Every structure is written in structure tokens, then in C-alpha cells.
Amino acid sequence: MLATVACQTGPAHAFPARTASRHDVVTWAASADRLGEGTADRSYRLVVHTSAAGSGARVRLSNAFGDRPLTLDSVYAGVQSQGAGLRPGSNRRLTFDGARTVTVPAGATAWSDPLPGSLPAGSDLVVSLHSPDAAGPATGHGMAMQTSYVTQGDHTAEESAAGWTGTTGSWWYLDSVSVRPPDPATGAVVTLGDSITDGWASTSDLDRRWPDYLARRLQKADSAVKGVANEGISGNQVLADGAGQAALNRLDRDVLGQPGVRTVFLFEGVNDIKAHTGVTAAGLIAGYREMVRRAHAAGKCVVASTVGPFEGWPEWDTAGEAVRQEVNQYIRTSGEFDATADFDRILRSPYDPARMLPFLDGGDHIHPNDKGMQAMADSVALASLDCDR
Template sequence: MTSTTWTRLAVPALAVSAVIVLTSLTPAQAAPVHPVGTWGASADEVGGAVGAAGLTDRSVRNLVHTSLGGSGVRVTLSNAFGDRPVTFTSTHLGLAGDGAEVVPGTNRPMTFEGADEVTVAPGTEVLSDPVDATVPADATLAVSFHVVGESGPITGHDVATQTSYVSGTAGADVAGEEAGAAFTTQISSWYWVESVVVEKPRRVRTAVFFGDSITDGNGSTAGADRRYPDQVADRLVTSRFAGRFGVMNEGISANRVLADSTGGQRGLDRFRRDVLDQPGVSTVVVLAGINDIRWDHADDASDLITAYRDLIAQAHSEDVCVVGATLTPYEGGSRYTPARDQVRVAVNEWIRTSGEFDGIVDFDAATRDPARPARFLPAYDSGDHLHPGDAGYAAMAEAFDLSLLECDR
């Protein structure tokens, strides 16, 4: 039995290339395995006119970035927030090249229970059959498919901080093409794709990063994969934990813990789907609550403390460890007031001192200006005083003690 390995070549700057190498399965690959998430994005309703109206007979090419390499690759397509069944055909997985191109020789067809077409009912999702290929760690993949007929409202991930593509001609199925010329429309959301999963030995686990726009990477450079969970994944590769954890980002911009919003279902209600139901999850990092404070859903620290205890109880019931993260400063940002900031300060004090989380990471201390603690250090500010920029997300990743992921319940 053979498996296809997609390997990047050393090439001159600005060039992209790859080769296909056929390799026999090693004894380690033949050992008992289980699914581990290498990429994820929380499902929600995609905003804007296109998101509401949907697509009709168009091909979509989503670009997503792996954290962990592996074989037996599967992809989840979600119609969780659709209002009708959506049919997908010609689903493919390949290595992303320049723009909408796929690296030649890597675009592999995917099936669903052996069929090359699948219809996903509203409120549900489907997991593909394994693709006989090994994907690299820290690589951008192209997940392509054709939408048959009228899709209705699109389930996806609104703020991707990544450019993906839709074909320009209705009716033409171009998902299997490696050229990108037919994908003439750029989109800044991910459409219908929810996760990428690989098969790994059972000691390898999934770490889920759960939260709002700061976990989602709002304010980072689009297409550069500089969200703080991405940069934690980069650190893992060069640490003693290399190959031990896949990283899934389950942040949603504008999300709240206590109340539904334009940022989707409240955290208390989506926690099971987006965290506990993920494959191989052992640890979740919770950085959430700043939007509840900003929009007066948490008038007192006790409102969020009660919610955190609920999340901890949900996770512990599934033997999943919970790392609590302090809320970052936002003086000068939208809806900042000193009174609201006092709630944030009190919440952070509880996170640091309560002992109720399995571990903590102090993102507040890592990003604040020592001379003005309610505000970001200027070098870490994206410019809106609410979200970090690339340097701020790097500081958060550096502040994260990787041994927190070893927590075992």
C-alpha cells in the first residue's frame, strides 16, 4: 500500500513548487491511530449580500493552513446554518500555489462514503473519506468543490483573514482544475469548509483555541497566518512538543460568551460543537469575554465568572483541560470606559488567582503598556486599540507556556 506525500521543494524567492513522492507506510503509520485536527474554523452564517443569498452553480476554492502534518486527510463540510440541503460535487484537496492555483500534480479528489457527490442537510455537517495523501505541517491547502444549484445562505467563517476564491461562471465545474484562471472572484471568508483532520498515533492530541476576534486574528496581516494560535503552532514545531499537537482555531469575530450577536451563537452554546466535539481534543484555551464587557452583558465580573465555571464544567465532564487567558487591554478602543475596564480588571484577577482553570496564560500582562496598563503597548496595537497587530499576536504566542498543553485529566 502506498500513500502520496506532498513535499515542498527549496525554490527561489517568489517561486512555488512541489513534487509528489510515493512512500511505503512505515510501522509507526500502521500503529493504532485516531483523528486529530490540523485546521479548524468555527461555523457561522457568512455575512454580506453573497452570504445571505448564497451561490448558484459555482465552484469554490478555500485556502486553509495546516498546523500538523499527517496522512488519512479528511475534510468537514458544514451546512449548520443553511436553510436548505446543499449539494457539493467534484470536491478536491491540494497544495495551494500562487493565487487561486493548485500546485501541479497535487489536486486529489475526495469522496463521501465512496461517492463523489454529497448533499448536506441544513443543520448538519459531513466528513469526507480519507484522502490517500500525506499533507505537510505549516502548509496552505486548497479545498475546492462545486456547489450544485442554489445554495441558500452560506455556512462558513466570516472573518478568515485569508483570501479564497469563487469561480466567475455559473454552471462551469472547475473545482478539479489546478489552474486558477477560472476563479475570478476573491472572498475574505471561508465557505462551508469547517475542519481538516489527519490520522495520528493516539499520543498526538488536538489543542483548541476558543474565543472572539482576538483568537480569530482580526488585525493581523491577511494571508500571513499570524493569528496568535498560528504562532503557537509555529513554536510547537521547534519545541520538544513537535508533532504532539494539532491546533484548531475556534475564534469568531464579535462573538460573546453570554449573548448571541452578529458574531454568532454565544460561547456557552457553541462550546460543545466547536470544542468538545472536535476530534482528539485534550486542551482548550479560552480567551473570551471582552465583547460581553464592551456591550454591557457583563456588568460585573461575576457574570463572566459564572460563565467560565460553566465552560470548565462542560470541558471537565469530557476530560478536557481548560487554560484560562486574561483579557487584553483596550483603552482607546471602541466602547471603552473606565467603568467597563474595571470589570475586565476584576475578571483578570479572578482568572489569575482562583485556581479553577487547569492553567492560565496572562495575555494582559504580555501586551499592555507598563506606563499605561489599560492600553496596549503601542508596538503591539493594530491601530484600533482593541485588536493586537502581528507583533502583538507574536507577543501573545511567546507568552504561552507550551507545557500547558500537556495537561491530562
């Protein structure tokens, strides 16, 4: 069942604005990247699926890739009923330092004030926002694997779907949601990855990315880690910018800058390997070591997974396979991570270890299907996500 946002008494401004507090935990996130051009007088109704439960929900708006200030004059949050329609009475206006309008400088982000009420785990939260004059490069997440809604004019306060005339497969200007869990010991894990983590080849609108399956396992488990933030970008690389900033270059904003993060789950490298740009195992390993050093310096644990098989993908070759095997040997045996997972072992065929098991293959020999996504999540040792640092 979808949950409603329950009303509470007391002023929303009792919590500090703009910056999530130390007891807040990220419950949903998506990596910011460059989208198309901003459109003036456009509204977006963005559907996101939360992980950790808590009160005082905040949203983080991002203008990270904008070249001018972004003004949002109406931002609401409610609970999805069906499509663009919201559960009656659930849509609440969000404020920013008590104001209904917020202007986010170019390159910056802004946290809302906390929303009165509690948000159960696994809620389909809907954030509606409107900009009167958006222009220039827009910031958002391109491949959402989730249908959201757009329209011209300000329809953010409406709970009906009637005014929402278009759809979008991206999340615009929104990159994080946090809550304050009832237990202050609650933390979150951030999954840092590429299109596999982003969910490509999983079923859209059903939350079947492997981090979604992991979040559902954590909700049922006796674990202090409840929040799961998906920071995958399709085509992303560890070392080079291109499809989004390289993992090394977005680590601070997308991972270490999220509230309540206890653990970084690193699953990247296949795009570096198949790019045929001269990337070596030594180069990739140096990139992993740099991320581990920075995460540990920030007091975060790091869990790393082996790189999955991809023979059959057009860019596969024996040289790249040799790099993958050397990198995977390092991940399994170096002892430099707080823990490891072995997605390669879970996904590969016993008859051809360079290929994905057909039963788990999404069809292109590199992206797992829903069953593959679930198998990956099921293989993660939940205790490994809650180490002491």
C-alpha cells in the same frame, strides 16, 4: 517549502467514513457562522494553513446554519502553488462514503473519506468545492484573513488558476480538516475566542494570527500537542449570541466536536464587557465555569487567559475596566483552570495598564498587530497545553 500530497497505495475506504476516527487530530479549523445566501453552480477554492502533520486527510463540510439540504457534487483537495494555482499532480478528488457527491442536511456536518497520502505540517492546503443548486443561508467563516477564490461553473478539478475569476475573504461550507498523525499520542489545542484570536489587525495571507505563531512553536517543540484549531469569531461573546453563537452555545460543535482535542484555550470576554448590556464579572465568571465544567466532563484540559487592555477603544469606560480587572483576578487566582496565560500582562503598557503597549497595538487599541500576536503566542507555556485528564 510547501509540501505535496504524496501518493500511497491501498484503498481510501480502508478508514471509516463520515466520522473522524479516535486517532485523527484536527489540523485546521474555523468557526462556522451564517454567511450570505448560497449561489447555485458556484465553485469555491479555499486556502487553509495546516498545523499537525499526518496521513489520511479528511475535510468536514458544514451546513450548520442552512435551512435546506446542501449538495456538493465535486470536492477536491490539493496544495497551493501561487494564488488559485495548485502544485501539479496534487489535486485529488474527495469522496464521501465512497461517493463523489454528498448532501449535507440542514444543521449538520459531513466528514469526507480520508485522502490517500501524507500532509506535512504547515501546508497550504486548498479545498475546492462546487454546489449545483446551493440556495438559502450559507454556512462558513466570514473573516478568514486569507484570500480564497470563487468562480461560476465547476472548476474544482482544474489545477490552473485560469478559471478562477473572483476572490473571497471568507471560507465557505468548510470548517475543519483532520489528519492521522504518525504518533497516536499526538493531540490538539483549540483556541476559543473573538476577533483577536480570529486575527484581526494581523497581516492577511501570512498566517500571523496568534494561534498560527503558537502552531509554529509547537511544531518545533518536544510536545505531544501539534494540532491547533482556531475557533475565533470576530465580535463573539461568552454569554450572548450576536456575532456568531455565544461561546457557551458553540462549544460542543466548534471545540468538543473536533477530533483529537486535548486542551481548550479560552480567551474571550472583552466583547461581553464592552457591550454595555449590564454584564457583570459574576456573570462572566459563571460563563467560564460552565465551559470548564463541560470541557472537563468531556475529558479536556482548560487553559484560560486574562482579558487584554482596551482603553482607547470607543466603548471603553471605567465601569467596564473594573469588570475586566475583577475577571482577570479570578482567572489568575481561582485555581479553577488547569493552567492560565496572562495576555493582559504581555500586552499592557507599563505606564497605563488599561492601555495596550503602542509597539504591540494594531492601531485601534484593542487588536494586537503582528508583533503583539507573536508576543502573545510566545508567552504561552507549551507544557500547560498537555495536561492529564
